[in-house]
Structures are given as structure tokens and as C-alpha cells.
Amino acid sequence: MKLSANEEYGLRCLVRLGYAGEGGNLTIPEISQAEGVSPAYAAKILRVLRKGGFVKAARGKEGGYTLARPAESIVIGEVIDVLGGRLFESKFCDSHAGQVAICTRSVDCSVRSLWRAVQVAVDHVLSKATLRDLLQNEEEMNSWVRAIPGPNGLRLLQ
Amino acid sequence: MKLSANEEYGLRCLVRLGYAGEGGNLTIPEISQAEGVSPAYAAKILRVLRKGGFVKAARGKEGGYTLARPAESIVIGEVIDVLGGRLFESKFCDSHAGQVAICTRSVDCSVRSLWRAVQVAVDHVLSKATLRDLLQNEEEMNSWVRAIPGPNGLRLLQ
DNA sequence: GCCAATCTATACTTATTAGTCAAGATTACT
DNA sequence: AGTAATCTTGACTAATAAGTATAGATTGGC
Numbered sequence: 001m002k003l004s005a006n007e008e009y010g011l012r013c014l015v016r017l018g019y020a021g022e023g024g025n026l027t028i029p030e031i032s033q034a035e036g037v038s039p040a041y042a043a044k045i046l047r048v049l050r051k052g053g054f055v056k057a058a059r060g061k062e063g064g065y066t067l068a069r070p071a072e073s074i075v076i077g078e079v080i081d082v083l084g085g086r087l088f089e090s091k092f093c094d095s096h097a098g099q100v101a102i103c104t105r106s107v108d109c110s111v112r113s114l115w116r117a118v119q120v121a122v123d124h125v126l127s128k129a130t131l132r133d134l135l136q137n138e139e140e141m142n143s144w145v146r147a148i149p150g151p152n153g154l155r156l157l158q
Numbered sequence: 159m160k161l162s163a164n165e166e167y168g169l170r171c172l173v174r175l176g177y178a179g180e181g182g183n184l185t186i187p188e189i190s191q192a193e194g195v196s197p198a199y200a201a202k203i204l205r206v207l208r209k210g211g212f213v214k215a216a217r218g219k220e221g222g223y224t225l226a227r228p229a230e231s232i233v234i235g236e237v238i239d240v241l242g243g244r245l246f247e248s249k250f251c252d253s254h255a256g257q258v259a260i261c262t263r264s265v266d267c268s269v270r271s272l273w274r275a276v277q278v279a280v281d282h283v284l285s286k287a288t289l290r291d292l293l294q295n296e297e298e299m300n301s302w303v304r305a306i307p308g309p310n311g312l313r314l315l316q
Numbered sequence: 317g318c319c320a321a322t323c324t325a326t327a328c329t330t331a332t333t334a335g336t337c338a339a340g341a342t343t344a345c346t
Numbered sequence: 347a348g349t350a351a352t353c354t355t356g357a358c359t360a361a362t363a364a365g366t367a368t369a370g371a372t373t374g375g376c
Contacts, residue, residue, distance in 0.1 A: 001161055001242045001280075003273065005334060011269055027352070040336050043353075050353095060343020063352045076272065084159045110295035111169055114234065114287060115161065121279040122159070129272060137268035163364060185322070198366050201323075208323095218373020221322045 007084040009037055010045045014079060017055060018071050018135045025064040045083075052082035071135055077126035087122060088115040159245070167195055168203045168241040169234070175213060176229050176293045183222040203241075210240035229293055235284035245280060246273040 012035050020026050026034075032042035046065055049055045056068040067074070170193050178184050184192075190200035204223055207213045214226040225232070 001159070001165060001238060001245050003159055003246055007159060008269075011272075015269060029352090038336070041334080044335075047354075057353060058343080059341075059351095059353045061349095061351045062344060063342080065353090080159060087159050088161055110292040111166075111173060113295065114169075114283075114292065117283050117287075118280055121283050122276055125272075125275050125279050129275075134268040134272065137271065187322095196366070199364080202365080205324075215323060216373085217321095217323045217371075219319095219321045220374060221372080223323090 001087070004084045006045060006048065007080055009035060009041070010049060010083040011076070011079060013042060013045055014049060014054060014067075014074070014131060015134055015138065017065055017067055018131050019138075020066075022070065023066060025058070025062075025066050027064040031065065048083060049079075052079070054079060054082070067131075070132075072130050072132040074131040075127060076129040076131065076134070077123060079131075080126055087119050088112075162242045164203060164206065165238055165242040167193060167199070168207060169237060171200060171203055172207060172212060172225075172232070172237060172289060173292055173296065175223055175225055176289050177296070178224075180228065181224060183216070183220075183224050185222040189223065206241060207237075210237070212237060212240070225289075228290075230288050230290040232289040233285060234287040234289065234292070235281060237289075238284055245277050246270075 013031050016031055016034050017024070017026055028039050028043050028046065031046070032039040035042065037045075046055065046057070050057055050065075050068075053068055054074055055065050057063070057065050171189050174189055174192050175182070175184055186197050186201050186204065189204070190197040193200065195203075204213065204215070208215055208223075208226075212226055212232055213223050215221070215223050
């Protein structure tokens with residue numbers, strides 16, 4: 001039960017684009033440098049985000065990426081789904097072949113209902129959060145960090 | 159954000175052992191057949207569970223696996239941690255190198271705090287549930303399924 | 317002591333995910 | 347039209363997870 005690299009970096013790239021504001025344009029080199037991933041990898045991730053309808057791309061000179069929709073309409077849960085799939089996709093139950101002819105788990109079981117409970121808990125967080133929330137949160141934290149005195153503004157927080 | 163095979167089958171094997179009751183003994187062939195995985199794979203998973211202190215093994219004839227502790231003292235969250243690690247292990251932030259010299263994300267960021275919120279939500283479910291809960295739930299569901307009329311007791315539920 | 321049933325350990329193969337590379341297509345500007 | 351900056355695509359390699367195989371060690375019963 002781990003976050004995939006796609007989910008982590010994909011969301012970061014989206015937040016970065018959100019930073020650029022509505023209509024703000026960023027190129028792959030810009031995004032990749034800002035997020036510390038290779039341009040090729042950023043391109044691969046951005047393609048997923050584009051196909052998911054979260055960003056749009058413009059080719060050619062002056063091209064780049066932009067949010068496809070206002071930040072408040074981008075639900076993080078949907079982004080994560082596109083980047084990394086659902087927690088529980090029932091691939092296990094499908095292939096599970098228990099000892100008894102009628103597997104008591106083929107319809108439902110405690111393990112399965114536990115996963116469902118976990119999925120509900122996760123969705124509860126991710127279906128509420130929008131990109132706008134993340135951006136606001138980020139700005140709050142940045143101003144807060146910048147307000148801390150010290151060599152680089154961070155020392156005292158570690 | 160997917161369940162790993164280890165988590166899925168590991169938990170299933172543990173539930174299967176719980177079924178066998180306190181002191182109940184099951185061999186690898188028994189468990190593997192009941193759970194529909196190969197004996198070799200079951201062995202691999204059971205070793206993880208053993209090292210995690212959830213089950214104990216006896217070698218030789220009459221050997222097999224048993225719960226190492228009472229079912230109500232086995233917290234599912236701990237089992238999942240051992241089988242699959244934590245959702246967010248901060249491997250990303252560690253290697254992340256943003257554009258600015260002082261990465262505003264090196265201490266905290268909205269993405270990171272989002273993952274923390276998700277982790278809290280997951281823990282909220284998994285740190286409460288014990289193996290005993292799963293076993294009781296299973297028995298309830300089994301009796302319920304068996305009570306449904308039909309060719310194999312399952313038809314009407316699909 | 318011997319044998320069969322059992323777990324143990326390590327190495328191996330396969331599948332999936334992560335990440336890179338190179339050639340092609342599009343666009344703005346001159 | 348030409349050129350440079352940009353995204354697009356698909357194939358490639360590397361790393362990790364999933365799953366298998368094989369030889370070894372332990373135990374109980376005869």
C-alpha cells in the first residue's frame with residue numbers, strides 16, 4: 001500500500017501548474033526542473049494528466065502546459081485515480097480459488113469489506129480536496145516558512 | 159495506490175489461520191489450497207508473518223502454523239505494515255530537488271500534508287480493526303450467505 | 317536409525333512499474 | 347520557406363515486486 005511515483009510526481013506537476021495560475025503556461029523543461037525530475041519523465045506524466053483532462057498542451061514555440069479547468073473543479077481523488085488507479089481493484093477476488101467448491105469469499109468476505117472501508121476512508125479525504133485547496137494551503141505554508149527568521153528560513157523548523 | 163499481493167494474500171492467510179482457532183494448526187499445503195495460491199508463495203508470505211510475530215511455525219511431522227497471539231491482540235494495521243509498508247514513506251521528498259535553492263517543499267508542502275491526511279484516514283480504520291473483528295465478521299457473513307436460498311446460496315447476491 | 321512430513325533459506329524467473337531515449341509533428345516568428 | 351522551441355509517440359532499459367524451484371534442516375513415528 002504505497003504511493004506510486006506517478007501519483008507523487010503527477011500531483012506535484014499539477015500543483016506546479018496550478019501555481020502558474022489560470023492560463024499560466026509552463027513548459028516541460030520548466031516543470032521538470034522545478035520538480036526535480038527528468039524532462040522525459042515529466043513529459044510522460046504530463047501526458048497522463050492531459051489524457052485525464054486535467055491539463056492541456058500547446059505545441060510549437062510558445063507552447064507548454066496549462067490547467068484545463070479552474071483549480072477548484074479539479075478533485076484530487078480523480079487525479080489520483082488517473083495517475084495510479086484505485087486501492088482495491090478486485091483483481092484478487094477474481095482469481096481467488098478457495099478450497100471449497102462454493103468459495104464463501106466469492107461474493108463477499110471480511111477482508112474485502114475491510115478494503116472497502118479503507119477505500120471509503122481514503123475517498124473521504126481525496127474526494128473533498130481540490131487543487132485549489134492544495135494551492136491555498138501551499139501559499140499559507142510558504143508565507144509561514146518565509147516568516148521564520150534564520151539563515152534560510154528553514155533551520156528552525158527541522 | 160494499490161494493495162500489494164503480499165498484503166492481500168498475507169491477510170487472507172492470517173484470517174485462514176484465525177479460522178483454525180487458538181492453537182489450531184494448519185500446514186502450508188492446507189493454507190495454500192484454501193487460499194488458492196501456490197505452496198511456495200504461501201510459504202514466502204507466511205515467513206513474513208512469522209518474522210512479524212503474528213504466527214509461529216513448527217517444523218517436522220505434525221508441524222504447521224499457528225497464531226502466535228490471541229486474535230484480538232493482532233491489529234490489522236500492524237499486519238499490513240509488515241506485509242506492505244506504509245503508504246507514504248517519504249522516499250520522494252528525500253530525493254526531490256526543486257528549482258529554488260531553498261526548496262519550499264523541503265520541510266513541508268501541501269502535497270505532503272495531503273498524504274499525511276490520507277495516512278491518518280487509513281490508520282483510523284486499520285488501527286482499530288483486529289483479527290478478531292475480521293473473524294467475527296466472516297462468520298456473520300458466512301451464515302448470512304448460507305441462509306440465502308438458491309442453487310449454491312450465492313446466485314441471488316450477484 | 318530411517319523415513320516421511322514439515323518448515324527454511326536462497327536463488328531464480330517472470331511481470332510490472334519507473335524512467336530514458338530518439339525520431340517525428342506542430343507552431344510562432346522571422 | 348526556414349528555424350528553433352515545443353509537445354507526441356513508441357520503443358527501449360533499469361528497478362522493483364510477484365511468484366517459482368530447489369536443496370537443506372527439523373521433527374515425530376516406526
